[in-house]
Amino acid sequence: MNTSGIRAQFPIFKDNSLVYLDSAATAQKPQCVIDAEKSFYENENASVKRGMYKLAERATEEFESAREKVRSFIGAKSANEIVFTKSATESINLVAKSYGEKFLKKEDTVLLSILEHHSNIVPWMQLKERIGINIEWVHLKNGELDMEELKSKLEKFSPKLLAITCASNVTGVVTSYKEITDLAHDVGAKVVLDAAQLVPHREINIQDIDCDFLVFSGHKVYGPTGIGVLYGKEELLEDMPAFLGGGSMIQEVTEDGFTETHLPDKFEAGTPPIAQAIGLGVAIDWISDIGWEAIEKHEEELRKYAYQKLSELPFITFMDPAVRGPRSAVRSIGCLSFVTNGIHPHDLTEYLGSKGICLRAGHHCAQPLHKYLGHTASTRMSLGIYNSKEDIDKMCEAISEAYKFFLGENAIKSTTSK
Numbered sequence: 001m002n003t004s005g006i007r008a009q010f011p012i013f014k015d016n017s018l019v020y021l022d023s024a025a026t027a028q029k030p031q032c033v034i035d036a037e038k039s040f041y042e043n044e045n046a047s048v049k050r051g052m053y054k055l056a057e058r059a060t061e062e063f064e065s066a067r068e069k070v071r072s073f074i075g076a077k078s079a080n081e082i083v084f085t086k087s088a089t090e091s092i093n094l095v096a097k098s099y100g101e102k103f104l105k106k107e108d109t110v111l112l113s114i115l116e117h118h119s120n121i122v123p124w125m126q127l128k129e130r131i132g133i134n135i136e137w138v139h140l141k142n143g144e145l146d147m148e149e150l151k152s153k154l155e156k157f158s159p160k161l162l163a164i165t166c167a168s169n170v171t172g173v174v175t176s177y178k179e180i181t182d183l184a185h186d187v188g189a190k191v192v193l194d195a196a197q198l199v200p201h202r203e204i205n206i207q208d209i210d211c212d213f214l215v216f217s218g219h220k221v222y223g224p225t226g227i228g229v230l231y232g233k234e235e236l237l238e239d240m241p242a243f244l245g246g247g248s249m250i251q252e253v254t255e256d257g258f259t260e261t262h263l264p265d266k267f268e269a270g271t272p273p274i275a276q277a278i279g280l281g282v283a284i285d286w287i288s289d290i291g292w293e294a295i296e297k298h299e300e301e302l303r304k305y306a307y308q309k310l311s312e313l314p315f316i317t318f319m320d321p322a323v324r325g326p327r328s329a330v331r332s333i334g335c336l337s338f339v340t341n342g343i344h345p346h347d348l349t350e351y352l353g354s355k356g357i358c359l360r361a362g363h364h365c366a367q368p369l370h371k372y373l374g375h376t377a378s379t380r381m382s383l384g385i386y387n388s389k390e391d392i393d394k395m396c397e398a399i400s401e402a403y404k405f406f407l408g409e410n411a412i413k414s415t416t417s418k
């Protein structure tokens with residue numbers, strides 16, 4: 001892949017010294033996405049869905065065409081199954097509140113995995129507080145979800161719902177989300193997949209996976225912030241009550257009550273994120289133009305390189321307990337978290353930040369996973385299409401410098417000789 005050609009499309013990299021390795025938090029935006037939002041406000045700005053004039057009709061067409069692009073991007077059957085929200089977080093909250101309160105009852109089990117981001121934990125805990133569901137967990141074996149534990153918990157608890165990530169935002173491990181979906185369906189459970197970290201890196205097809213719900217965020221797929229996607233099977237969304245109340249989600253309002261409108265408007269109360277949806281549509285076109293094959297090949301090469309270079313640093317321990325060689329491409333996205341002996345992740349990451357090398361430190365909104373793996377925090381490096389081997393070299397050099405800075409000149413020598 002011509003990385004410099006790709007980088008040139010991102011205005012933020014006009015600053016040549018910027019080393020951005022935090023795409024799991026949010027991806028940078030290509031010029032075409034920025035232009036699409038700007039152009040909407042300059043040329044087409046109007047509210048959507050109820051337009052009685054040309055401008056509003058055009059805005060509505062663009063907005064609905066973005067929905068169609070998302071539908072095709074994930075291979076859903078119908079555009080009615082694509083709900084625009086503000087984020088992956090809001091999409092999961094929508095399912096927990098709307099589906100959860102109507103279809104789950106006290107003591108029904110929801111099965112989560114220890115890999116989950118807080119966005120796919122807390123909404124279920126809030127549901128537990130409201131209606132008294134039971135939450136059970138699946139843990140890890142060799143860094144991957146323990147499928148034996150999963151099967152035995154499916155059998156023991158007959159959960160009504162599984163909420164599972166497709167890829168960890170800490171270790172990068174990709175779960176067997178298709179197999180998990182099939183196993184869950186065998187015991188009659190519904191499946192919510194958190195694809196926030198998978199969708200920027202892998203092509204998916206909803207109809208092949210056959211999950212009941214799937215969520216992701218626009219800003220991690222090179223699109224704007226403020227736009228998220230909820231995919232839901234049409235028959236399920238039809239039976240679920242609206243999440244938020246307000247304009248656009250009603251058929252009729254009287255002094256006595258209201259009736260809900262059709263899909264997907266029923267779940268899009270108020271003025272939706274119009275420019276953001278259009279920007280997301282352009283990001284999807286941009287990804288399709290590059291092509292999944294090229295993206296996956298480039299990121300896989302870099303992931304292996306990053307793993308190799310980081311492994312050469314003797315004071316680094318990977319968070320993934322099973323990493324003894326990098327996982328195969330199907331089992332991991334380009335996201336690696338680690339701790340360094342003797343330096344707190346925040347100190348290390350702040351040092352790197354002072355050199356213009358952007359990584360993330362903390363628990364990455366996955367506190368249960370950190371606790372399970374015996375850490376309170378880690379440093380995370382995550383890749384995007386625009387990264388190069390040079391970025392990884394700069395990161396590794398700066399980590400070595402940091403080690404000397406915090407622990408003294410001889411620290412590396414003594415670590416190596418141990």
Ligand SMILES: Cc1ncc(COP(=O)(O)O)c(C=O)c1O
Binds near residue numbers: 169197
């Ligand atoms: C795995 C995973 N799920 C959900 C989210 C939440 O995404 P957002 O903050 O865009 O709602 C994130 C964000 O980092 C994530 O990594």
